[in-house]
Amino acid sequence: MKKLKSSGLSKEEIIQAYQAILRGRRLDERLWQLTRIGKTSFNISGQGAEVAQVAMALAFEPEKDYFLPYYRDMTACLVWGMTPKDIILGSFGKEDDPSSHGRQMPNHYGSKEHNIVSHSSTVSTQMPLATGVAYAAQLENKDYVALTTTGEGSANQGEVQEAMNFAGVKKLPVIFVVENNDYAISVGSKEQYANKKMSERAAGYGFSGETVDGSDFTETYLAFVKAVKDARAGKGPALIEMMVSRLTSHSADDDHTIYRSKEELDTLKEKDPLLAFEKQLIDEGYMTKEEMQAMDKELKAEINKATDDAEAMLDPTPESLYEQVYAE
Numbered sequence: 482m483k484k485l486k487s488s489g490l491s492k493e494e495i496i497q498a499y500q501a502i503l504r505g506r507r508l509d510e511r512l513w514q515l516t517r518i519g520k521t522s523f524n525i526s527g528q529g530a531e532v533a534q535v536a537m538a539l540a541f542e543p544e545k546d547y548f549l550p551y552y553r554d555m556t557a558c559l560v561w562g563m564t565p566k567d568i569i570l571g572s573f574g575k576e577d578d579p580s581s582h583g584r585q586m587p588n589h590y591g592s593k594e595h596n597i598v599s600h601s602s603t604v605s606t607q608m609p610l611a612t613g614v615a616y617a618a619q620l621e622n623k624d625y626v627a628l629t630t631t632g633e634g635s636a637n638q639g640e641v642q643e644a645m646n647f648a649g650v651k652k653l654p655v656i657f658v659v660e661n662n663d664y665a666i667s668v669g670s671k672e673q674y675a676n677k678k679m680s681e682r683a684a685g686y687g688f689s690g691e692t693v694d695g696s697d698f699t700e701t702y703l704a705f706v707k708a709v710k711d712a713r714a715g716k717g718p719a720l721i722e723m724m725v726s727r728l729t730s731h732s733a734d735d736d737h738t739i740y741r742s743k744e745e746l747d748t749l750k751e752k753d754p755l756l757a758f759e760k761q762l763i764d765e766g767y768m769t770k771e772e773m774q775a776m777d778k779e780l781k782a783e784i785n786k787a788t789d790d791a792e793a794m795l796d797p798t799p800e801s802l803y804e805q806v807y808a809e
């Protein structure tokens with residue numbers, strides 16, 4: 482694991498990064514729990530990808546850059562400016578849900594205020610949209626960058642080739658990310674692609690590609706810092722493949738114990754990137770166990786309050802069904 486110090490971030494920034502990671506994990510656990518007690522209908526978890534997502538998002542400037550996420554990116558959306566309450570409003574399908582006012586499925590994150598563009602459930606359709614956002618930046622001579630993510634299974638959709646090819650031709654400021662968690666629902670990655678690394682595909686489009694260990698905060702962060710710097714300087718796109726874990730079932734509606742062995746799940750739990758990051762923080766002198774526990778307590782209280790606040794909000798009325806769907 483690369484030392485945290487070599488990220489170039491201050492001690493305070495590293496501790497804030499940990500807080501963002503832990504907030505993501507605790508909120509994710511809450512969203513899962515809400516499905517289990519029958520209060521919400523559906524959830525897709527990002528547990529196991531939080532370290533990678535925070536390292537990725539911190540390399541951008543959310544006030545001006547655009548994020549076109551996929552359904553597992555809740556923790557990255559928090560770093561981009563959404564709040565736990567915003568996320569929970571979407572799970573409850575409330576009128577004040579910033580993603581879609583309760584019209585979309587949960588996990589289809591969007592926020593006009595924070596430059597987060599909601600995606601369609603048809604996987605990877607956010608990729609050509611991100612190319613379009615980056616094309617707009619180029620045509621308007623603005624220096625914002627578009628970030629878009631997808632899974633390694635979804636990266637095989639035709640739209641991804643179109644998005645990357647056009648972005649390569651025009652040298653657009655877009656960063657394509659594949660969050661490789663080794664599974665597309667129940668299908669293992671060996672059955673999904675034949676190349677060794679997904680990032681090798683970038684060469685075919687004429688831009689750089691890199692695979693990073695998503696549980697290594699510094700390695701991941703530095704890869705994005707470079708890609709963002711190059712994109713902003715007009716040097717064109719990048720493809721970054723982050724190797725991450727999927728600690729849960731694909732969604733709240735399937736059971737991964739049917740297609741993953743007990744040994745595999747035990748090993749995944751032991752290698753949980755959150756635990757590895759905590760160990761690194763202690764070993765490298767950033768935080769003590771007690772400080773982490775105190776932070777955890779605060780975050781749990783924050784998420785309990787966000788849950789209560791969101792649950793108390795109004796549902797959309799049946800008469801408003803057709804509002805919020807098309808521009809007025």
Ligand SMILES: Cc1ncc(C[n+]2csc(CCOP(=O)(O)OP(=O)(O)O)c2C)c(N)n1
Nearest residue numbers: 553602603604632633634635636664665666
């Ligand atoms: C075009 C399309 N095909 C199939 C689906 C159903 N589907 C939703 S998620 C998913 C698996 C995606 O796996 P991956 O891209 O590896 O992302 P992960 O869920 O592992 O993060 C599938 C097949 C879909 N939503 N859209």
Ligand SMILES: [Mg+2]
Nearest residue numbers: 632662664665
């Ligand atoms: Mg996957």
